[in-house]
Amino acid sequence: MIEIKDIHKSFGENYVLKGISGLFQDGRNNLIIGGSGSGKTTLLKCMVGLHEPDDGSVLYDGRDFTRLSNQERIEIRKEIGMLFQNSALFDSMTVEDNIMFPLNMFTTQSREEKLERANFCLSRVNLEGKNKLFPSELSGGMKKRVGIARAISMQPKYLFVDEPNSGLDPLTSIVIDELINELTDEYNMTTVVVTHDMNSVMGIGENILFLADGRKEWEGSNKEIAHTNNPKVNDFVFASKFAQAAREKL
Incomplete structure (x- = not known):
């Protein structure tokens, strides 16, 4: 609360x-x-x-x-997980790396563990297989879903x-x-x-x-x-x- x-x-x-x-x-x-x-x-x-x-x-x-x-x-x-108004994805990062960004900042997980979590979050927002796309290749709705996937990556x-x-x-x-x-x-x-x-x-x-x-x-x-x-x-x-x-x- x-x-x-x-x-x-x-x-x-x-x-x-x-x-x-x-x-x-x-x-x-x-x-x-x-x-x-x-x-x-x-x-x-x-x-x-x-x-x-x-x-x-x-x-x-x-x-x-x-x-x-x-x-x-x-x-x-x-x-805390945060979804900003314009998704605030990093243009130079792939979908996968955007989602792993909080994990890189706040955890000591291995690359394999972070990737496993990123894949789970992508599946949870129905974007399986979109790991290597860049934000410029996504629709507005897909960007929002990637933003949500990043927001829940730390299980907030x-x-x-x-x-x-x-x-x-x-x-x-x-x-x-x-x-x-x-x-x-x-x-x-x-x-x-x-x-x-x-x-x-x-x-x-x-x-x-x-x-x-x-x-x-x-x-x-x-x-x-x-x-x-x-x-x-x-x-x-x-x-x-x-x-x-x-x-x-x-």
Whole structure:
């Protein structure tokens, strides 16, 4: 479980996060949603240490990440898998080497052991035999799946995913959502997904934090979001569904 307590973050005079608290539970898809500029990606980056919060705490199973030294944080980082918005694959590396990159950084496994793990992860995302391809040879959906394979290579307890369906068509988006859902359940991970995709919200949103103007405005499940009386949530849901319908007609 991950707990965030009263997280604040500003950049100069831009006050982005204004005291956000919440729980992200094991074995569940925990979604952070909100409009552009609501603070959702900044919150995710504070949780994984890419930004330092100005105030507040991030606790991984009771361990206060924000109070640890860089050296002490390494042990928690070994337990974290991360899928960035644009997959963030290394262009000069093959698929195989991209997946083994965290293993090279954090383990003393032999080359054979790393390759065995890479092959397993590739099979788990249905990309068997794609080891020697380079990112430039992959479709957008394949890049996302390689990114997921790399994210699970260390068998993480915590999986962070930033806009997994950005730039993907609706059918590929469903495949990615289902894969994230399956892996979360299979490995009992604490999965945190930042998204603005209402299909993802309704499909896998077991626990949802809705942010607006840097504050947590609502928390609940995908079953509850359709029936909330919160006007900001309703405006977001309506606008998101309208925008998606418009894009699908193009």
